[in-house]
Amino acid sequence: xxxxxxxxxxxxxxxxxxxxxxxxxxxxxxxxxxxxxxxxxxxxxxxxxxxxxxxxxxxxxxxxxxxxxxxxxxxxxxxxxxxxxxxxxxxxxxxxxxxxxxxxxxxxxxxxxxxxxxxxxxxxxxxxxxxxxxxxxxxxxxxxxxxxxxxxxxxxxxxxxxxxxxxxxxxxxxxxxxxxxxxxxxxxxxxxxxxxxxxxxxxxxxxxxxxxxxxxxxxxxxxxxxxxxxxxxxxxxxxxxxxxxxxxxxxxxxxxxxxxxx
Amino acid sequence: xxxxxxxxxxxxxxxxxxxxxxxxxxxxxxxxxxxxxxxxxxxxxxxxxxxxxxxxxxxxxxxxxxxxxxxxxxxxxxxxxxxxxxxxxxxxxxxxxxxxxxxxxxxxxxxxxxxxxxxxxxxxxxxxxxxxxxxxxxxxxxxxxxxxxxxxxxxxxxxxxxxxxxxxxxxxxxxxxxxxxxxxxxxxxxxxxxxxxxxxxxxxxxxxxxxxxxxxxxxxxxxxxxxxxxxxxxxxxxxxxxxxxxxxxxxxxxxxxxxxxxxxxxxxxxxxxxxxxxxxxxxxxxxxxxxxxxxxxxxxxxxxxxxxxxxxxxxxxxxxxxxxxxxxxxxxxxxxxxxxxxxxxxxxxx
Numbered sequence: 001x002x003x004x005x006x007x008x009x010x011x012x013x014x015x016x017x018x019x020x021x022x023x024x025x026x027x028x029x030x031x032x033x034x035x036x037x038x039x040x041x042x043x044x045x046x047x048x049x050x051x052x053x054x055x056x057x058x059x060x061x062x063x064x065x066x067x068x069x070x071x072x073x074x075x076x077x078x079x080x081x082x083x084x085x086x087x088x089x090x091x092x093x094x095x096x097x098x099x100x101x102x103x104x105x106x107x108x109x110x111x112x113x114x115x116x117x118x119x120x121x122x123x124x125x126x127x128x129x130x131x132x133x134x135x136x137x138x139x140x141x142x143x144x145x146x147x148x149x150x151x152x153x154x155x156x157x158x159x160x161x162x163x164x165x166x167x168x169x170x171x172x173x174x175x176x177x178x179x180x181x182x183x184x185x186x187x188x189x190x191x192x193x194x195x196x197x198x199x200x201x202x203x204x205x206x207x208x209x210x211x212x213x214x215x216x217x218x219x220x221x222x223x224x225x226x227x228x229x230x231x232x233x234x235x236x237x238x239x240x241x242x243x244x245x246x247x248x249x250x251x252x253x254x255x256x257x258x259x260x261x262x
Numbered sequence: 263x264x265x266x267x268x269x270x271x272x273x274x275x276x277x278x279x280x281x282x283x284x285x286x287x288x289x290x291x292x293x294x295x296x297x298x299x300x301x302x303x304x305x306x307x308x309x310x311x312x313x314x315x316x317x318x319x320x321x322x323x324x325x326x327x328x329x330x331x332x333x334x335x336x337x338x339x340x341x342x343x344x345x346x347x348x349x350x351x352x353x354x355x356x357x358x359x360x361x362x363x364x365x366x367x368x369x370x371x372x373x374x375x376x377x378x379x380x381x382x383x384x385x386x387x388x389x390x391x392x393x394x395x396x397x398x399x400x401x402x403x404x405x406x407x408x409x410x411x412x413x414x415x416x417x418x419x420x421x422x423x424x425x426x427x428x429x430x431x432x433x434x435x436x437x438x439x440x441x442x443x444x445x446x447x448x449x450x451x452x453x454x455x456x457x458x459x460x461x462x463x464x465x466x467x468x469x470x471x472x473x474x475x476x477x478x479x480x481x482x483x484x485x486x487x488x489x490x491x492x493x494x495x496x497x498x499x500x501x502x503x504x505x506x507x508x509x510x511x512x513x514x515x516x517x518x519x520x521x522x523x524x525x526x527x528x529x530x531x532x533x534x535x536x537x538x539x540x541x542x543x544x545x546x547x548x549x550x551x552x553x554x555x556x557x558x559x560x561x562x563x564x565x566x567x568x569x570x571x572x573x574x575x576x577x578x579x580x581x582x583x584x585x586x587x588x589x590x591x592x593x594x595x596x597x598x599x600x601x602x603x604x605x606x607x608x609x610x611x612x
Contacts, residue, residue, distance in 0.1 A: 141399035173392040176482035228408035243591035261553040261574040
């Protein structure tokens with residue numbers, strides 16, 4: 001095995017995390033037209049981590065290249081430029097038409113990524129632990145399963161130990177953290193505590209415009225957009241009414257007693 | 263047309279012979295016979311974890327037979343025996359092997375896949391806990407199935423309800439896969455009875471898939487308090503607490519007075535006031551206790567995603583316009599450093 005790290009960072013363009021999504025009139029999905037979109041927050045962490053691996057001094061393996069990839073409609077290029085401005089070397093835009101249904105299903109994405117990993121000779125895939133639109137949290141694990149590679153989900157610390165690719169990852173579990181050791185190639189999904197993503201500086205944004213962004217299709221990787229899940233409807237959650245305010249602590253205690261909570 | 267007519271005539275005749283048997287009953291029970299669910303049970307050191315009960319509760323909602331699955335060091339004598347007493351389980355498939363003790367998905371997923379194939383289950387269910395989240399998608403991929411994650415409701419055998427966009431939209435989805443692989447939200451599926459069952463414990467198949475990952479260590483936050491995910495009362499502190507010292511000084515006595523679990527907002531966790539594992543919200547834990555009392559929490563949508571199914575929400579915050587007051591049943595505008603200790607004192611006296 002060669003001694004370089006060839007990292008794939010899949011990213012997703014989603015409705016900005018600070019925006020409250022609105023259900024469309026036909027109840028088939030969420031209104032996306034004219035809504036601010038950005039890079040999925042967990043994907044920012046995975047790009048940042050890949051770039052930090054390159055910058056880390058004394059790392060036993062050198063980062064050969066970082067490939068950012070995203071599947072989606074024409075605007076997907078924006079998030080790929082952001083990824084390259086943060087430090088990814090090149091990008092693939094998998095052209096998939098926009099739809100109400102919210103993009104490709106995780107299993108399809110995992111199969112597509114499996115194809116990319118093989119074609120591009122990738123040995124480390126870093127993904128966000130979940131996309132904040134679908135909230136499914138599946139793609140990384142599915143990809144690892146398809147490739148037969150080790151996986152660590154919700155990573156909070158990544159440490160490459162030697163030039164043979166021994167890697168130690170600390171990840172978040174219920175009740176605390178757990179540390180696991182394995183060897184590359186592998187799949188890692190990132191959690192919020194992994195790092196603090198950088199802002200892309202203006203010069204880097206300018207440089208990113210010159211980095212290669214290749215258009216690809218699902219067919220290039222032998223995958224079809226097959227849907228296993230059918231959206232029957234998307235609705236508003238039941239509204240919750242605030243019960244009003246009380247004057248003081250005594251008022252709070254008596255109201256809680258009245259509600260049967262004490 | 264004739265066969266149809268004949269059928270309905272026959273059916274009418276039959277219902278006269280057996281007047282007590284409703285027409286749709288045989289079909290319903292035939293469907294229930296076809297439905298068979300494997301509930302993946304989580305164990306730690308031979309002890310079943312609470313999250314497992316949610317998987318069983320959901321499996322029972324589906325109808326049909328429910329089989330439990332557990333693997334690890336000597337589980338037949340411990341966790342499997344415990345599971346066998348759970349009401350509603352027909353069978354417990356147990357695999358005694360140290361290799362599965364830590365629940366690492368690299369060898370656990372092939373193990374589960376083998377047992378799913380052997381048992382011909384129509385549904386595979388696990389809790390949406392760290393274990394279930396890491397394991398089931400890998401299992402789904404190996405079975406070539408699109409998983410349905412974190413469901414909060416079962417509409418029918420193939421139709422499920424799950425929150426998306428941090429709980430700001432509710433998706434009803436129908437699976438066309440022949441095997442349904444599902445993770446369930448623990449707070450939405452409760453009421454499993456842990457006594458009164460007498461399931462048979464049987465050995466599962468063990469493909470002995472190689473372990474690609476070595477478990478090194480773990481660091482769990484130790485606490486005498488109830489578990490955050492299942493506590494009936496939760497007390498949560500936010501950024502308003504200002505420091506870890508203040509968080510501990512103000513919030514812990516309140517939690518003790520109420521017998522509540524402690525939670526924290528992401529801001530409080532990021533600022534180091536509380537451990538990561540205590541975070542409530544879209545990217546942390548989902549809770550739905552009887553009482554959710556929060557102080558110094560503004561109520562960002564990511565936080566609300568994790569707690570808005572609580573029965574009663576109470577909030578103390580000095581900003582009267584904080585979004586938390588739009589969902590709180592009881593709101594108190596004031597300085598938490600005065601109000602929380604006062605509340606703690608008065609609760610102790612009561």
